[in-house]
Amino acid sequence: GAVVSQHPSRVICKSGTSVKIECRSLDFQATTMFWYRQFPKQSLMLMATSNEGSKATYEQGVEKDKFLINHASLTLSTLTVTSAHPEDSSFYICSAMRRDRSNEQYFGPGTRLTVT
């Protein structure tokens, strides 16, 4: 159990366009999902915490109007990168926290975003 999917796995878009990334917990309910950004050979940087049915909590320095997060159900959270710029190119990974086991997070496979 504890499988998290993420879609798409890779996306290339042009500057100025928006991209939506989906994160789904496939076999468990996740009241909380997290969105991370990872630069090459670096650690995971928490961008925001997404709680089902409420507004996301963004980390300092992360623009909430640029990175729109929606957590519509107990199994789905989406991250939309709006008006993308080349500096937004990165590896975006979501994780989901199991409702029945506090703290444990399971990661999605990540989305490689390239903005041209």
Add this chain to the structure above:
Amino acid sequence: GENVEQHPSTLSVQEGDSAVIKCTYSDSASNYFPWYKQELGKRPQLIIDIRSNVGEKKDQRIAVTLNKTAKHFSLHITETQPEDSAVYFCAASINTGGFKTIFGAGTRLFVKA
């Protein structure tokens, strides 16, 4: 806020030797300490975790120790194999009205055959 430091950044060992990765955290309220293994281009995988009411936990060749007083926790891998080569991240998790997990910078482990 919580800060997690991880050492070393790179570790190279011979196959069969042990590997130890150490982390420290700053917030004494942190109560959950997972370790993740990330292979190149793949997702982090939870390999072992420890909660603050436990001092040590072992799972086959992997063990984790926690010293709450010193705010240290360590990952020990015995009888290392080439497939253990990856980046390992420690993390500290805290619940202050909402869960937050802060990751260490990572340790790149190379196991030489």
